[in-house]
Amino acid sequence: MRKIAIVGAGQAGLQLAHGLLQHGYAVTLVSDRSAEEYENGRVMSTQCIFHDGLETERKLSLNYWDGKGASVEAFYVNVAHPGIPGERMIQFSALLEAPAHAVDQRMKFAEWLRAFTKAGGTVLQQSATLDTLEELADTHDLTLLSAGKGKLAHLFQKNPERTPYDAPQRQCSLVYIKGAAKRDGQPGVSANLVPGAGEIFIIPGLTRDANGEPLPYESVLFEAVPGGPLDRFRNVKDPEELKQNLMDAVREFIPWEADRLKDAKLVDPQAWLQGGVTPEVRHPVATLANGREIMGLGDTVILNDPITGQGSGTAAKAADHYLTRILERGEQPFDRAWMEQTFEDFYQDYAQFTCMWTNAMLAPPPEHVLNFLGAAQSVPSLAALFANSFNRPKNLFPWLGDPNAAKELIAQHTAKVAATAQKL
Numbered sequence: 001m002r003k004i005a006i007v008g009a010g011q012a013g014l015q016l017a018h019g020l021l022q023h024g025y026a027v028t029l030v031s032d033r034s035a036e037e038y039e040n041g042r043v044m045s046t047q048c049i050f051h052d053g054l055e056t057e058r059k060l061s062l063n064y065w066d067g068k069g070a071s072v073e074a075f076y077v078n079v080a081h082p083g084i085p086g087e088r089m090i091q092f093s094a095l096l097e098a099p100a101h102a103v104d105q106r107m108k109f110a111e112w113l114r115a116f117t118k119a120g121g122t123v124l125q126q127s128a129t130l131d132t133l134e135e136l137a138d139t140h141d142l143t144l145l146s147a148g149k150g151k152l153a154h155l156f157q158k159n160p161e162r163t164p165y166d167a168p169q170r171q172c173s174l175v176y177i178k179g180a181a182k183r184d185g186q187p188g189v190s191a192n193l194v195p196g197a198g199e200i201f202i203i204p205g206l207t208r209d210a211n212g213e214p215l216p217y218e219s220v221l222f223e224a225v226p227g228g229p230l231d232r233f234r235n236v237k238d239p240e241e242l243k244q245n246l247m248d249a250v251r252e253f254i255p256w257e258a259d260r261l262k263d264a265k266l267v268d269p270q271a272w273l274q275g276g277v278t279p280e281v282r283h284p285v286a287t288l289a290n291g292r293e294i295m296g297l298g299d300t301v302i303l304n305d306p307i308t309g310q311g312s313g314t315a316a317k318a319a320d321h322y323l324t325r326i327l328e329r330g331e332q333p334f335d336r337a338w339m340e341q342t343f344e345d346f347y348q349d350y351a352q353f354t355c356m357w358t359n360a361m362l363a364p365p366p367e368h369v370l371n372f373l374g375a376a377q378s379v380p381s382l383a384a385l386f387a388n389s390f391n392r393p394k395n396l397f398p399w400l401g402d403p404n405a406a407k408e409l410i411a412q413h414t415a416k417v418a419a420t421a422q423k424l
């Protein structure tokens, strides 16, 4: 039986661990947190995963929360007017072709961890060190580091060609709230761009109440341009105060969302987060002091800013891709060439699009992107294309980076609308 070690029990590590166990591998999973620590700890993300990412979980029957509420069915896009405070310059919405879902990672990882142990997986509860990695690599056929943004990620060298920034481009502030009034229309993500200041996202999700029962909530995530008008919460250290400050800022910057949220309460005292992410793509293989090679997975090697909500979905797809390649490898060695090829195929086929899109969103929007969003107000197929690109980011290319391609695309879709209108 082939032995595989995975360090880090998050989206990617847990998903891959389950997949391998289901295929008869002996899997050792190192987790620095117990299920109870996950449940009682701080929130980590807004974790909205779109349809194709969810399908990779469903393949492994890890979709415990399907049908339990908080399905995400639509996208509401607003661009605040730069000259008239409280007004919108652009506004449109579109349905998703298939629902997305955001399951509180505290609940998800705790349940997946328990299920992994129950199914016969080995869990070592400890914070892995370099010594742990060497020991694991000595005793396993393959060792993967899937420790998210944790310190050990720096074992993998940065790939400068794929990493345009060297500091966080946004300061994030996040709270989970419950008891907001229902939005008109389908439940969905509200994405609000405030030119020069950053973005404010409101995302439905599913957590649990004090009795462990499913509880729908909404994340309010501020992505503040450092030093800009939304970057005023970094020193707030009290969750209730942060929640109140964010609600006040919602009323000031995106008042169209404020009334609906006015009676909402913090989900629990741990339902808040502050921080910034430096986006980074790293080389996928690291050589340890004992000469063994280990491979990176998930955020450890492909880390994006949360602005496009792609990290968990990309981690889920990476876990799915690695699983396929490990199974295909059979009894052959997991050598450096195999590790590099496995990663590169994933990067070329999928991850490069999430990275390029996410990094582009961190820069001020160019004219052709604003033109696209403007046209989406009156051309529903453009609105749908944009909303459904959160599931398939490749669909944003080439037009996102190419003004001529954007112009052509807008013209094609607009002509179709005009032709339909003429027929009527």
Ligand SMILES: Cc1cc2nc3c(=O)[nH]c(=O)nc-3n(C[C@H](O)[C@H](O)[C@H](O)COP(=O)(O)OP(=O)(O)OC[C@H]3O[C@@H](n4cnc5c(N)ncnc54)[C@H](O)[C@@H]3O)c2cc1C
Pocket (backbone or CB within 6 Å): 007, 008, 009, 010, 011, 012, 013, 030, 031, 032, 033, 044, 045, 046, 047, 048, 049, 126, 127, 128, 129, 146, 147, 148, 149, 150, 151, 152, 172, 174, 221, 273, 277, 297, 298, 299, 300, 306, 308, 309, 310, 311, 312, 313, 314, 315
């Ligand atoms: C504010 C915010 C909002 C986000 N919103 C979204 C969103 O809406 N949609 C989306 O798709 N993504 C989102 N993301 C990103 C997403 O949460 C991550 O990309 C995803 O969780 C990455 O999965 P992973 O398995 O690589 O890492 P993680 O899920 O972070 O798991 C890594 C695990 O490894 C553990 N670990 C670390 N060091 C060690 C060690 N030495 N030993 C043992 N264990 C260790 C950590 O404790 C952690 O549990 C968001 C992120 C942030 C910060």
